[in-house]
Amino acid sequence: MPTVSRVLKGSPPVSQRKRDRVLAAVQELGYRPNGAARMLVTGRRTIVSVITSNTTRFGYATSIQGIEEAARTAGLLVAITVIDPGGEDEVAAAVDLVLGQPVAGVIVLDFDPQGTRAIEALPEGLPVAAVGSSDVGREIPRALFDDRLGGRQATQYLLGLGHATVHHVSVPGSGRPSGRTLGWRSALESAGAVVPETLEADWTSQSGYEAGLVLARTPGVTAVLCGNDEIAFGVIKALQVSGLRIPQDVSVVGFDDHPLAALWTPPLTTMGQDFVELGRTALAFLVEQLDEGPGPQTSPSTIHLIERESSGPPPARSVTGPARGARVGRRARPRPR
Amino acid sequence: MPTVSRVLKGSPPVSQRKRDRVLAAVQELGYRPNGAARMLVTGRRTIVSVITSNTTRFGYATSIQGIEEAARTAGLLVAITVIDPGGEDEVAAAVDLVLGQPVAGVIVLDFDPQGTRAIEALPEGLPVAAVGSSDVGREIPRALFDDRLGGRQATQYLLGLGHATVHHVSVPGSGRPSGRTLGWRSALESAGAVVPETLEADWTSQSGYEAGLVLARTPGVTAVLCGNDEIAFGVIKALQVSGLRIPQDVSVVGFDDHPLAALWTPPLTTMGQDFVELGRTALAFLVEQLDEGPGPQTSPSTIHLIERESSGPPPARSVTGPARGARVGRRARPRPR
DNA sequence: CTGAAAGCGCTTACAG
């Protein structure tokens, strides 16, 4: 009965009497239109699928939150598909699962190689947007941070504090070095500082802890830029456990402004980024594409230094002018070069 | 052409020649069966919707991870629907969004009042399972922790350490006090200890910090059980900022075993729970229901004490036997009673 | 083994 459809959709030409009867029946029977049938006939898909390798890490989870918020506003449902670490198989399986559903489009969290591969495995024709950047892959709209600029700024900040150089513990990056790592390197080079070897971590604080243990026994480390805050947490802990004081002996700076950064001991200096905004932007890109067809675009979101207490001047060798009234010289180490 | 369908589904009776031709065509055209049409005719729905008030908090995000893992294994797609804080409207809107899609069933994260209301708003007939517990609502299968037992055990542990009583900063609980709070209270009563007034926090470390500030100026506080680890992080920080030492002056115990608990300063003693397992169980309950119709059941998962360094004996008044070689007596306060 | 036929539950023109 088309009338029912008209009533439910709110199309004008229905008599009051009919409308009431229909509504009553709907109410009584608990009738719900079949979503699959509706999609089939209208062709309007309302599911947006997010493909990601992880759902719980800070940056990932917060981006998803932003996507979901914006999707809800737009009347879209968000589906999550996780690509477990593993071979190409996993990527193909995830893509199949997604395409088996009536999805309107896909947003890929391109923070790591898994994401990059997923983008490449997605068929042309399907609307796609990405959060995060990789160099590889086809041209699609991307919501991203200017990681490179962030890496530069953080490094310059540390250099400006008087550190001779800055060590770096990096996040994986998707394919090649992450933008943060690139920015760090270029800042060092511009300043004519030595570029120490990068320590590779994954996104976890555990991996940061391990890197911290290495740094603790590396001579000349007075400042460390970490690829994210979780890594920084681990680095700080490892350094402390090794008898070093933060920031008197070593300054540590993170990335992301994790919710616990301000509560850390010491409170963590970090590069703040708005992941929720990032997710919202990606969804907006996807919706635009749904409406008007493809249109590759890119939006670097802002990033800013949040100075807290994990960073300061390098340890002095004389008693002159140590930062923050710190005791000086305990375990002081020579500056590099 | 039914043959195409047969080939794609792998039904046996198809000649090799036909099969090859079909596969070639599919390959060339990039053909993908329309999910909506398939759902319509088969009636097999493959979307499981998760309704939750939050996607990023540790317990929530980790439960969702478990649900997603199990769903993927079962060939189901997970959709996320968030109920923003707000009136009943939000709950109704979320339910409408979910029911507008061809969903097989729903899993509600019933950690808070929003979840509880969502369960009540869901129509009968739709398969539903929950993660977490509330007293209210209809009988549905639930995957949950024995929070009450956990609260008891944690409290008894602290009492066993010699504390005269245990203060408590609680998570919201859905409707009435959380099981953790109930367990804490009962342990105190069984032991004949005074039951201090509960401090209410939300799930954030910020709210824990504020509670910690209150506790710092409350006389007689030597042990604090927190509703979750994030709260414990905030409490510890506030206590430390107020000049108290953990655990020498005050012991703090959390709940959940957050990934950063072991890295905290001091490393946090907590009640460990497996949220991933919880999510998996909920999905299994839902699948059972899909297959065999309704069958209310409940599974309390295990919970165990993870003793780290944020807890110890109460501050001694004499120099006899302080724990962990701690300096004693700085800011010692009288025991309650 | 392989097509023609019917039908899943809706919505969209189309006649009344």
Next chain:
DNA sequence: CTGAAAGCGCTTACAG
């Protein structure tokens, strides 16, 4: 304003 008719893209029996 309101029904009968057609069709969305598949799959499932059903005849060849």
